[in-house]
Amino acid sequence: MDTTISILIYIFLFLTTLSSYPLMRKKKKKTGSISELPPGSMGWPYIGDTLQLYSQDPNIFFAKKQNRYGEIFKTHILGCPSVMLASPEAARFVLVTHAHLFKPTYPKSKERMIGPSALFFHQGNYHAHLRKLVQSSLSPETIRKLVPDIEVIAISALESWAGGQVIINTFHELKKFSFDVGILSIFGQLEGKYREKLGENYCIVDKGYNSFPTKMPGTAYAKALSARKRLSQIVSKIICEREEKKLLEKDLLGYLMNFKDQKGQSLTRDQIADNIIGVLFAAQDTTASILTWILKYLHDDQELLEAVKAEQNAIYGENDGGKRPLTWAQTRSMPLTYRVIQESLRMASIVSFTFREAVVDVEYKGYLIPKGWKVLPLFRNIHHNPEYFPDPHKFDASRFEVAPKPHTFMPFGNGEHACPGNELAKLEMFVLIHHLVTRFRWEVVGSQSGIQYGPFPIPMNGLPAIFWKQPSSPKQDALLSHEA
């Protein structure tokens, strides 16, 4: 039944797209005298290049296009005519210097699922207000207080993986870790019953998010929409409780609840819920994906792993063999580990590109980007361009001993929608890597080469691995006795 409906919808969209092709040509003719559309192929009607984009290795897909057409090319993905831009200048043009000509854009089905009032979907005053609140709750001054709690979450996750000597799906487990840290930064210390309910329902939303968007009862998408409603209700209950107890917390929920605009207007419950779920959503898969890649890269390069261990063991020693908690200052002085994180963000480029939509006809370098077309700055291509990163397919953390050229390294985006959670994401990585390499070891099961989407690119099969708690090594003992 589901499949029949999907086919009918696809046929409908196919026909509407076919009928819109002549209009697209007209647009070109009308404006052809001033500028023309970028080179490129639109692929099959409706489907365009969507299948290739989501089935091929992203490095191969983008490189092929760029080699053939250059740094600006047109294509057709996810039902939309689009222009892809693969140069740092073009990315800056779209995201920073001419950001007012482009608006954020997401498929309606995804917007409905996250919540239409979430900051991603907005521009102007509303976006600026919300961004300030989200940024304050995720600023270094705020998150430095979270180090001990993130440590507890990291240690408990690692202990649970190493407990049974069973094969762990690393990505799935890291999703639980990043979810728990997300909850901590949004709600502070949240009662267990709420954490569990949020977790259960969020899982259902997560499963339905990438499924075919039909509201037919019983489908993953319909179940996800119901779970999404329940998430809003749970957030409402937590807000009520805080209001009754007159709690003034300095977490994201606290910032959102206390906000008043110039006219004294507060945010509605729906606006608060949409933004909370939006932040959770932005925080979970991204951080889990990159951490999974880091575990793979370290596993595949034992020499690098030993060097990272040495850096972390020195800190472990300073802390009396983990008897004292990590400090914020320690997480700021892990230079090699930081380079490994940066190189992993570059190599994996988990956010390969972002989407905007031209709000007017835009001319860029003699090419026309018609109003309504999607515009995709390609972070991955920039991160894999040998002009900025020599030998780009080689993992080489030492390349970050020198700062990359300006605007060539954008794992967290650029401009007014750039990631406000980047400091928290890095903190999570530092804390997890510290405890992982000082007290555990891991073996990847099978030869896990290749990439899979989950929805960001992740190592094949989520990197199945076995984790062990390791006895302290003679080197660690020596360090500890030296410290004593």
Ligand code: HEM
């Ligand atoms: C390694 C992990 C992460 C990566 C690679 C990442 C990447 C990005 C990128 C590239 C954008 C910009 C998207 C665009 O311009 O369209 C973005 C936006 C955003 N990220 Fe992250 N992110 C990560 C972790 C986090 C975390 C941990 C949080 C929150 C706790 C977070 C919250 C957000 C939010 C709220 C936005 C939307 C900002 C806006 O529209 O103004 N992210 N992220």
